[in-house]
Amino acid sequence: MEHIELFFKSIFIDNMVFATFLGMCSYLAVSKKVSTAVGLGAAVIFVLAVTVPINWLLDQYLLQDGALAWLGEEYASYDLGFLSFILFIATIATMVQLVEIVVEKFSPSLYNSLGIFLPLIAVNCAILGGSLFMQSREIPTLGLALNYGISSGIGWFLAILAIAAIREKIRYSNVPAPLRGLGITFIITGLMAIGFMSFGGMLTGGDEETPSxxxxxxxxxxxxxxxxxxxxxxxxxxxxxxxxxx
CATH class of the missing domain: 1.20.5 (Single alpha-helices involved in coiled-coils or other helix-helix interfaces)
Structure with a gap:
């Protein structure tokens, strides 16, 4: 039950784009066509699914206060939390480089269409945000960390896929001149965020009965x-x- 609740909350309620507005640069720039949005969204899912569990292991066995106790009692008092950002970004950059090599090898057309935004996944705040949220929320197990990484990636994927589909259709609509481009995109994003927020009541549960x-x-x-x-x-x-x- 905990896995299912975390999965759906990360996709709909705590969506990276609509709840925290992370990863907006790629969300706005690569959402003009559905094909490119699907490619970038799949890359984000893969990077989050790999980096969040790896960073969870780093946090549990290296970065937390007393995490080095497995090396011996003399290391139990060490706290390497100040290295969190450096190690998290190093892990993310490594995985993004791997994704870039694979995409360039097997899909050159997608690689060319994504352009600079594929390597920029390494500095995408949604990717780093996934690891930092995992750390701040103190996710207890590796399985839940993997669940959170995949579900957060799916949430970002759904967001960019939805806005790309809308932007493809809106090209043929009579949008007022001052709102064309990013203006109408921001308005649609706000409306979609309101829609995703409505899922918040699904997982809150019923009111507990208080004994009278x-x-x-x-x-x-x-x-x-x-x-x-x-x-x-x-x-x-x-x-x-x-x-x-x-």
């Missing part, structure tokens, strides 16, 4: 005594006010 006083006989007796005391005080107050008026 009437459900417990002992509490019922206490409640009755309280009501009697309140009625007595009210009667005394009314009596005093009546005498005062007379």
């Amino acid at each position: 006083l009437d459900s417990n006989p002992e509490n019922l007796g206490v409640k009755t005594e309280q009501i009697q005391e309140e009625n007595t005080e009210t009667a005394q107050t009314v009596e005093v006010s009546t005498i005062t008026k007379q």
